[in-house]
Amino acid sequence: MGIKDNSTEKLIIDTAKRVYFVEGKLHSTTQDIADAAGVSRTLLHYYFRSKDQLVEQVFKDAMQETNGRLESVMNSDLPFKKKVEHMIDVFLDQTMRYPYQEVFLITQINSVGPQICFEEKNTKVNTFLKQIETEMDNGNLTRMNPIHFMMNLFSLMMYPLITAPLYKQFFNLSDDEFKDVINERKKLICDMILK
Structure with a gap:
C-alpha cells in the first residue's frame, strides 16, 4: 500500500x-x-x-472534544448563571447526539487508567471551582464543597442519558418523548442547582 x-x-x-x-x-x-x-x-x-490503536485514537479524540467543550464554557465571559445554563445546553445536546460516548469513555478509563485523560492539573476546572465558591460566598448558591456542585451538575445532566434505554422502557417512552423529557430537564436542572 x-x-x-x-x-x-x-x-x-x-x-x-x-x-x-x-x-x-x-x-x-x-x-x-x-x-x-x-x-x-x-x-x-x-x-x-489493532483494535486497541483504533479505540485509543477514538478515545483521545473524544476526550479532546469533551475537554474543549468544557473549557469553552468554563472560560466564557458569561455571568455564572448563564454559564451554567450554557453548560447544561451544550452537554445535554452533545449527549443526546452521542448517547453512549460517556459510557465508552468511562469504560476506557477503567480499562487503561485515568492517566490517559488529564496529563496535567486542569487549571480551567480550578478557576471554575473558584467561581462556584464566589457564588456561594455571595449567597447565590447553597454552601457546599464546590466539587459537589460540579458532581451534582454533571450527574443531573448525564445519568438520565447514560441510562436512557432503561428509562425509556421503565416509563414506556418513545425516542421523541424521551427527547422532550430531556429538553424539559434543562430548565429543571437549572432550577434545582441554582438558587
Whole structure:
C-alpha cells in the first residue's frame, strides 16, 4: 500500500465513533467497523494496526472534544448563571447526539487508567471551582464543597442519558418523548442547582 489517505482514516474514526457513541456497540470488532465504514478489514488494519490503536485514537479524540467543550464554557465571559445554563445546553445536546460516548469513555478509563485523560492539573476546572465558591460566598448558591456542585451538575445532566434505554422502557417512552423529557430537564436542572 502507498501513502495513507487522511479522508479514509477519518472515515474509519468517524464510523467507529458512530458505532461506539451512537449505536452503543462497545464490543464491536474491527470487522464490524470496517463493514460499517464500507472498507475492508485489511484497509482498516493498514491505518490502525489493532483494535486497541483504533479505540485509543477514538478515545483521545473524544476526550479532546469533551475537554474543549468544557473549557469553552468554563472560560466564557458569561455571568455564572448563564454559564451554567450554557453548560447544561451544550452537554445535554452533545449527549443526546452521542448517547453512549460517556459510557465508552468511562469504560476506557477503567480499562487503561485515568492517566490517559488529564496529563496535567486542569487549571480551567480550578478557576471554575473558584467561581462556584464566589457564588456561594455571595449567597447565590447553597454552601457546599464546590466539587459537589460540579458532581451534582454533571450527574443531573448525564445519568438520565447514560441510562436512557432503561428509562425509556421503565416509563414506556418513545425516542421523541424521551427527547422532550430531556429538553424539559434543562430548565429543571437549572432550577434545582441554582438558587
